[in-house]
Amino acid sequence: MDYSSIAIKVFEIESQAVLDLSKKLNSDFDRSIRKIIDTSGRVIICGMGKSGIIGKKIAATLASTGTPSFFMHPGEAFHGDLGMVTSNDVFIAISNSGETDEVLKLIPFLKDNGNFIISLTGSPSSTLALSSDSHLNVGVSEEACPLKLAPTSSTTATLAMGDALAVTLMKARNFQPENFARFHPGGSLGRRLLSRVSDEMYSENLPFIDSSASSSELISVMTEGRLGIAIVQDANCMAIVTDGDVRRSIEIYNEKFFSKRVSDLMTSNPQCISSTARVEDALVLMEASSITTLLVTEGSDIVGVFKK
Known part of the structure; x- marks a missing residue:
């Protein structure tokens, strides 16, 4: 049969x-x-x-x-x-x-x-x-x-x-999708459309570091922060150093890496998002920029880190 x-x-x-x-x-x-x-x-x-x-x-x-x-x-x-x-x-x-x-x-x-x-x-x-x-x-x-x-x-x-x-x-x-999400708050769509960045961001013990700090200090801060990044917020500068930046720098500088400063490794003007933005907006921005981390701001202050 x-x-x-x-x-x-x-x-x-x-x-x-x-x-x-x-x-x-x-x-x-x-x-x-x-x-x-x-x-x-x-x-x-x-x-x-x-x-x-x-x-x-x-x-x-x-x-x-x-x-x-x-x-x-x-x-x-x-x-x-x-x-x-x-x-x-x-x-x-x-x-x-x-x-x-x-x-x-x-x-x-x-x-x-x-x-x-x-x-x-x-x-x-x-x-x-x-x-x-x-x-x-x-x-x-x-x-x-x-x-x-x-x-x-x-x-x-x-x-x-x-x-x-x-x-x-x-x-x-x-x-609209937003209406659908209201009736499905427990699903992934509900998370994307109803939750705010402030609901899901990391805000405790953020890994801030000075741009003049050494690469050794950088690694220590990143290790303690457990977010895979270090954040620079000087008077006239907002920047980020990711674990990817560190790996690429090691490949480029080899043993000279440990003589470098954070200012040599950081990426200025990183992607940021407001703490009041929807998770959906954050995810769309990250997907468009091919990144997995956003700095969360309130006014001119960095108040958190949002990760995909």
Whole structure:
């Protein structure tokens, strides 16, 4: 049995199912987007079984991209969780058949509550589709499952429609990386965009040295500082000596290296950044300059060292 050929067939069937969604889009998609944007409430997503699992992912994607959203299990909803639904909320109900009993039982409450109902089904003529204010057709011509029973293409299509909603809403709201980072403060993007240089700089026992100091003193200061640099801040000079500068100087001067002064080895006017700048700005500057260290300033004073 050629297992790879089976996998390839699955990819072909499911990718075609996603491509076919574009042919099914109509004015209901635009109406859904406008309603979600205009609502002062949240987006509540509901589904049973595999549709529920897909619904949880869609809710998570919406929530992390600027649309307040959460998933509600239809069974729990029917036994008290409907109390979390306000009249301003938009309700997205997912059911491939459009006849899932647990979901349909919620319709009378939602209508009486004044909720705008968006349904994702594979059947525009289903009870759920006809009961909704907007219907998004996620029907597929075939499941990738060889028995045509397990939800495969249909769940992929539903997930893709959820992504289409989320991305469209992002663009409509001009959602920026900074906004995304606010909802992901623990990730690398959050660090880059939300943290300030002052949050991550080294500021204790900075390795300052006078420009007239000897190379031996320089090595001692750099060793004690443990930052791989020494900082020069004389009355009329701001400079830096890195461990790379020391290595290159040793190659150039050989035994004469120890007769040199810091002024012979330092790099004047090094790259600096304000302590209030974002970490993102610091990293961009370092990448553009092909360096791994920045001096951090407050006014004319060096107050820290930021390292990549």
